[in-house]
Amino acid sequence: MPKSISHDLATPRTRDGIDDVVILGGGLAGIFCALSLAPRPVTVLTAAPLGGGGSSYWAQGGMAAAIAEGDHPDKHLADTIAAGAGTVDAKIARLMTREARARIEDLLAYGVPFDRDTEGRLAVGREAAHSERRIVHVRGDSAGREIMAALIERAKATPSIRILEGFVGETLTRDGRAIRGVIARADEGRAPTTVEFPAHAVVLASGGIGHLFRVTTNPPQANGHGLAMAARAGAIIADPEFVQFHPTAIDIGRDPAPLATEALRGEGAILIDREGRRFMPGYHIDGELAPRDIVARAIHAERMAGRGAFLDAREAVGAAFPTKFPTVWETCLSAGIDPRVDPIPVAPAQHYHMGGVLTDANGRTSIDGLWACGEVASTGVHGANRLASNSLLEAVVFAARIARDIQGLLPSPRVAGWSVDRGEAELPGASDAASMETVRDVMANHVGVIRDGAGLARALATLDALERRTRDTAMLNTLTAARLVTAAALARTESRGGHWRADFPETDPAQARRTYLTLDKARAISAQVAAPEALSA
Known part of the structure; x- marks a missing residue:
């Protein structure tokens, strides 16, 4: 929570007393959108310290992009459609795969230190259901944390971006047919109050629904509040039934559950029961690289049958674990597990929501004045089952598209002082x-x-x-x-x-x-x- 909300709120707004753009959410989608809107004034409301409440920070796998020799955006598109189980919006997915390279270049310009090979080219790995090696990583399994660190540093140094921590969005305000602002709950160290943020444009980037479930890999702020706010305001919601469960959360009783990244299976790690029997070939021809929903159900079935489920990376990774997968390594050690010599106990955990607020190719929702990007949105690119490492890509592609759309719709702002309305929460x-x-x-x-x-x-x-x-x-x-x-x-x-x-x-x-x-x-x-x-x- 902020130490001095009143000081933060004294930052200028536009001359008409209304925020130009309010972004609800400080994860990858929200921060990338704010940076893409610069120098237009933007207010970012985030419940947790910047980056800490978004699932992006926790992402281990990386970002998918057809940048390697022999790969092509249309191959990436085909894999995305195949994983999506018949409900992918192919036109929107094509936009995403074709714009992937440009967004990777944007992130490099913002200082994201993607891994490179010995020849200086971006290193690419393979994950489940991808036909090519096209996943760019940072320090192996630290993509989310490192991407967010670079973007947060840039956002804090950008004068047009005002970041207000400790604000939980509760309600979208309407003026007739259009969204006109956000009412958020704030805690100033005294009694919580509600603060209204009138705005010319509101961007929902509030994350997913993980903490609706008992076991999840998501941070506590991923509780569906943005989805609900939009629905209560009358927005159309798309595909909410499609919930992805990550097959290999590390089963050590923590909330949120830490991940054993899918990249481990991409490197050859196998799934075994407590007797050491490899079981995935009995469920799918692709074994451990089958789509996530199939792997999750297989692990669920093995656990329900009392046989348990463990990720065995002893042969595939072994002694290289501390350097190749430092996040998983540190998590395992903290629980008394040495993954170089011990299989890792795993269980399915709610990981990602394919559904969300319905948006078009520019992130517009069904209500004027409201855009959405990141996990709270449903662009149609994931269909019924998201392809691995497409989530970070979707977040930046559509955050950039929203920024371009807003820039083209709103007049150039004129900055002046402003005030805030408060009420009891x-x-x-x-x-x-x-x-x-x-x-x-x-x-x-x-x-x-x-x-x-x-x-x-x-x-x-x-x-x-x-x-x-x-x-x-x-x-x-x-x-x-x-x-x-x-x-x-x-x-x-x-x-x-x-x-x-x-x-x-x-x-x-x-x-x-x-x-x-x-x-x-x-x-x-x-x-x-x-x-x-x-x-x-």
Whole structure:
């Protein structure tokens, strides 16, 4: 939380007393968008210290881009479409793969120290479901942390970017048909207050939904609040049922769960049970390099059968572990595991949300004045199952597109002093903390790796019961995000990508289409199945 909000808020705004652009979220998408908008004045609101609340900081795998000899953006596109299980928007995905090289060059210009080979070229690795080696890394498994460090340093040195830490977005304000600002909760060391930020343009870059689930690799700020804010304002939500579970979270009881990066399997690490038997070839022809949803379900099945699941990198990486994968190395050592000689216990964990606020090629949502990028958005490039290392790429490609779109729409700003409106914030109580724990259990038990109609209906009933006794806006946003995911999962009566129904295990060609959902429609789905006397999970 900021030490002196009033000092930070004294920074100039535009002359009409309205922020030019407000960006909600300080992860990769938000910061890259702010830098791309410079020198236009931008206010970045972030709940945690800059970079710390975004999943980008935690990313280990890297960024996909067809930059190596013999590779091509169309090959990258084909892999993206194949992984997306029939629902990728090919036109939008083509834009992303063709603009990848330019965004890598932008990041290099910002000081990102991507790994290079002995000849000075960008080093590229291979990850699951990629047909070529096209993943650029930083220090092996430190891409997210190093990319964010470089961008944060540049953002803090950019006069047009004002960064306000300790602000949690709660509500989008509207003026007729258009979004006109953000109401955020702030804590000045006294009682929390709400602060309204009127704006000519609002960009949601608030991250994903990980902490709706009991086991996740996401930081606590990834709780779906941006998704919910947009839905409550009337925005169309796309594909919320498609949730990706990373197969190999390190199973040492931490929240969030640390990752054993997919790059380890790209280097040849294998998955074994506690008897040392390699099991992935029995589930898919590509073994450990099968799409993430298949690997996650295989690990889930082995664990449920009591055989356990372990990532064995002893032969593939061995003594090189400390230098090639320092993040995983340090995590394992802190838990008493030496991955050079010990297999790493792993479990599936919620990792990424393919769904989000529906956007077009320029990041525009269905409501005027509102853009979205990063994990909170649904551009259509991921389809039902995101291809590894496409998330960081998507974030920068569409953040840059939003910046160009806003620059072309808004007049040049004139800077002057400004003031802020404040109001009292409702305080979350003990009941809200208990409700959050219930939500995480319900989502893990009924909306997780394996789903069925009865469990989804039970989850909706529980969410309804919690919402009836909720007064806190933040908790309402949590419940709204959970409802959108669960209602869409119930409506899709097939298995596809990150959505797997035990009662509908086959993929239905007739349902090879994207989901478009409003909050009203999600409530209607809930009303059809949820009983008032719902039991807690």
